[in-house]
Every structure is written in structure tokens, then in C-alpha cells.
Amino acid sequence: MRHRRVDLTPETQRQLERLSRSPAFLHQPAALIPQPTSAGFRRIESTWSRTFLFRSAEAAAAWNADWARVIDEPGARPPALVGSPGPEVGDPTLALVARIAAEVMREEVLAGTPAPEVEAGSRFELTITHVHEIPAFPPSPESLVLALTWAVIDVGGTTHWCVDSAREYELGRLPPGTAEFLTAKPRYETVEDVSRA
16 A cells, blocks of 8 residues: 555445445446556546635634544544535535545544634635546556545635645455445535534
8 A cells, every 4th residue: 555544434334335336326327437548557536626614703613613522522523524514415425525534634633733723714625536546457456545635724815734645445345336436526616605503
């Protein structure tokens, strides 16, 4: 493995198995598979760019409190990233990708990366990319890598910090079709208002 391993919680592993085997996914039209590159492999990539806007001090304070809880409570996830109390993620594929990204971000913050604290008027940008590389010839191994980039940008447009993280899935421990499932949406972008009711 070139990167640290993606460690899925048992709950996320079960959800991945269920969704990657669902009739809705299995009966989708097959995506066009890119031709091998000059490096001798095919590369399939999907990216979800999420921008979270904090228009009020209350929304920013709630986000920061949620991250404090993530640090203090075992197993806690940043709620806005997975849909509650933030905007709901209606697509099951994206909801699962959000859950996996939230788990990796939590691990990074617990390992010492600063929590992404925000203020009113700032924004949080998260890019989630899955890269599936398929070798044209053995014995090169197939790989599936998750890359995350996130940044807090203040009201004036200044980036306070930016984090890059990459993890690799153990394909042998995942259900067949997982790589295809996680790269099913080639490019997706959302802008999400974070607020408290």
C-alpha cells in the first residue's frame, strides 16, 4: 500500500456491502472505462466538491461545538458532513462517501490536525476524490485511493489552512463492485448552507 489504510467502521462496512449490491446500483448503465494510459493502467476518478457556508454566528458556533464533540466523544462524527443537522445528503452513494470522509477527517483531527473551526461569513471547502487504478498487465496491483482536501476560508477569502490526506482501501476485504460503486459519479459539486433551526 502506498498510503495508510481506510479503516471503515462496521456500520459503514455493512452499508457499503448493502449499497454496492443493491439492484439500483447493479442495473445502472456501465460507465465508459478509460483506455489504458501510457503508464499501463486505466484510471477512473470521481470527485465531490462540497462548500459549506456559515452565514450566522449561531451556525458557526454549532459547527465548532460539533467538532469539539467529535474530539471528546468516541465514535462521534461531524454531523453537518453526514447530513444531520446540516443539509441532508439524499443520494445513497454520496451519503456513504460523506460517511467515509467524515470518519477519515475525524481520525486526522484526533491525530493532531486542527479542527476546522469557522466564523460567521467563512466557508469550509471539502473535496472528496476516489481514484481507481486498474493495471493493464499483471503483476501490478489494482488500487482504490481516497483523497481528501479541506480548508477554512474566511470572509475576506483568505485560506487559514489546508489539509491533504490520502488513504487506500484494502480491495480484498471489500465486496465485489466497491470500486465501481464509489467512482460511479464522475464529478459532483454542492454548496451547502449550514444553519440551526
